[in-house]
Amino acid sequence: MFDTLTLVAAEDAKDKSPGCGNPDIDISGLALPVPTLRDDKEALRKRFGAAPDQGMVRYAHEGKNAESTITEQSLVYRLREGRIGGVAFS
Structure with a gap:
């Protein structure tokens, strides 16, 4: 029922793509477990x-620490x- 999927991606985006929203989701404090293969949309x-x-859906976060890293x-x-x-993560 499911295919094997390998995702390798790089992105240099200046603005959002057409049809993409910007949900206010902060994953900076991400804690496992997260939804995984064969879970459903309700788990997400x-x-x-x-x-x-x-x-496709992407949840992303960018932040700086005290040293501006x-x-x-x-x-x-x-x-x-x-x-x-x-599922892919970085």
Whole structure:
């Protein structure tokens, strides 16, 4: 039912892509566990507050510490038929 998915990505975005929203989700204090393969969209909504019914969703956070070091965190999910079929993180 599920395919194998390997995600390798780099992004240099100056502004948001058409059709993409900017939810106010802070993953800076991310604690495990997070939804994973074969969980459903409701698990994402419960954990992060928002999720699409189908397609790709990215939860991201960028922040600075006291030394002005920037930390970027990202969780990317692929949903198909209401279930998580792919997960990538950085």
